[in-house]
Amino acid sequence: MPSFARCTSMIMIRSLPxxxxxxxxxxxxxxxxxxxxxxxxxxxxxxxxxxxxxxxxELSAPVIELNSKDLLVLRFDDLQADVENLSYTLVHxxxxxxxxxxxxxxxxxxxxxxxxxxxxxxxNTLMPYIQYEVSFPNDLMGxxxxxxxxxxxxxxxxxxxxxxxxxxxxxxxxxxxxxxVLAGRQVDQRDITQQLxxxxxxxxxxxxxxxxxxxxxILQNMRWDDARTGLRPRYxxxxxxxxxxxxxxxFMGGNEFRNVDLKDLRQMTAxxxxxEPGTGAxxxxxxxxxxxxxxxxxxxxxxxxxxxxxxxxxxxxxxxLGADYVNVHFxxxxxxxxxxxxxxxxxxxxxxxxxxxxxTYDARAKSYTANILLKQGFIDFSFVTLPVxxxxxxxxxxxxxxxxxxxxxxxxxxxxxxxxxxxxxxGMRFLNSRRG
Numbered sequence: 174m175p176s177f178a179r180c181t182s183m184i185m186i187r188s189l190p191x192x193x194x195x196x197x198x199x200x201x202x203x204x205x206x207x208x209x210x211x212x213x214x215x216x217x218x219x220x221x222x223x224x225x226x227x228x229x230x231e232l233s234a235p236v237i238e239l240n241s242k243d244l245l246v247l248r249f250d251d252l253q254a255d256v257e258n259l260s261y262t263l264v265h266x267x268x269x270x271x272x273x274x275x276x277x278x279x280x281x282x283x284x285x286x287x288x289x290x291x292x293x294x295x296x297n298t299l300m301p302y303i304q305y306e307v308s309f310p311n312d313l314m315g316x317x318x319x320x321x322x323x324x325x326x327x328x329x330x331x332x333x334x335x336x337x338x339x340x341x342x343x344x345x346x347x348x349x350x351x352x353x354v355l356a357g358r359q360v361d362q363r364d365i366t367q368q369l370x371x372x373x374x375x376x377x378x379x380x381x382x383x384x385x386x387x388x389x390x391i392l393q394n395m396r397w398d399d400a401r402t403g404l405r406p407r408y409x410x411x412x413x414x415x416x417x418x419x420x421x422x423x424f425m426g427g428n429e430f431r432n433v434d435l436k437d438l439r440q441m442t443a444x445x446x447x448x449e450p451g452t453g454a455x456x457x458x459x460x461x462x463x464x465x466x467x468x469x470x471x472x473x474x475x476x477x478x479x480x481x482x483x484x485x486x487x488x489x490x491x492x493x494l495g496a497d498y499v500n501v502h503f504x505x506x507x508x509x510x511x512x513x514x515x516x517x518x519x520x521x522x523x524x525x526x527x528x529x530x531x532x533t534y535d536a537r538a539k540s541y542t543a544n545i546l547l548k549q550g551f552i553d554f555s556f557v558t559l560p561v562x563x564x565x566x567x568x569x570x571x572x573x574x575x576x577x578x579x580x581x582x583x584x585x586x587x588x589x590x591x592x593x594x595x596x597x598x599x600g601m602r603f604l605n606s607r608r609g
Contacts, residue, residue, distance in 0.1 A: 235341035282315035348600035430553035
């Protein structure tokens with residue numbers, strides 16, 4: 174437990190620069206036109222394997238209830254040799270992920286920033302790294318408002334020297350959400366799409382303008398790049414809003430994620446063609462079998478983690494500090510290249526088309542290839558294309574799409590509180606395309 178003197182010192186000394194930096198646009202590389210970039214991103218080129226999850230379950234979404242005892246764990250690796258002096262703070266955002274107008278003291282209790290505990294050195298790994306881990310909210314820094322948040326990690330108390338930004342959600346359960354996944358209404362799309370239908374009830378909230386004060390966001394497999402917003406109720410019946418299969422809630426079913434098990438490098442698991450020692454004292458090279466395009470195949474019920482990434486080394490009882498990094502070689506044979514760039518996509522890439530996950534077409538081998546440094550574990554991935562002038566990848570061009578695909582959905586309901594003047598997250602509902 175930190176002493177009162179330490180808490181007071183942090184509030185007076187470290188929190189003031191954070192407030193100035195955040196609300197005068199001085200956020201360095203993460204600022205565009207003075208506005209903080211709140212997308213999930215590692216700004217440091219040596220940072221890898223950023224995870225944010227509810228304490229106790231690494232595959233859980235970063236979602237906690239306001240005033241509960243739930244904790245979030247932020248864990249990440251730095252491939253450089255030296256331990257750094259890192260700090261973190263939390264920033265409240267509106268429903269569109271823009272930093273809200275509130276001052277930090279209005280949504281945080283106690284200190285407004287804190288030090289990240291000293292990083293720990295990996296052990297028995299061919300590639301050494303420093304692992305950092307911090308849990309929040311905690312006794313020193315509490316959260317007093319619901320809504321969208323980002324955790325920001327930065328060096329040496331300087332908000333202009335960002336390390337990473339990560340999103341999470343804090344909710345109040347003030348509304349009731351009835352939701353289900355159905356086949357699409359259009360006959361030609363019934364076999365390839367999944368349609369969400371929902372009803373929102375708010376008997377405990379005084380909502381004067383349900384069209385302007387309540388906002389719904391829907392995520393498929395926690396993909397913020399394809400978040401669906403702008404839903405408007407078709408009918409309003411007292412405190413009940415009926416959305417009646419809104420077009421914004423129509424999703425491509427996609428396909429089950431491909432996966433590879435790298436928890437034990439002594440074994441040749443499915444999708445692994447061969448494992449080779451690295452050059453010198455470098456990491457192992459894992460060559461995967463050639464992957465097929467799946468656009469014309471029938472649906473195959475393959476178990477997956479819906480794109481998530483479980484870090485694990487079975488030889489060290491799952492301790493993430495003992496999981497090594499390996500060079501994973503991907504191979505996708507196709508007769509001719511696509512018009513759009515091809516990426517490896519999933520939780521391993523933060524569900525984004527990042528540059529280091531872009532594949533290269535080899536005309537001689539008639540294949541897309543990629544060599545990516547990844548931490549040991551059970552890894553879901555897909556091959557996607559990125560159409561021009563859109564940040565949303567096409568998940569169907571290579572993988573195909575099926576109504577039967579098992580997907581997780583998250584329905585979020587925000588309330589623009591006219592009295593408190595910020596967007597509260599007043600309801601959330603997880604559901605599954607098969608289990609409801």
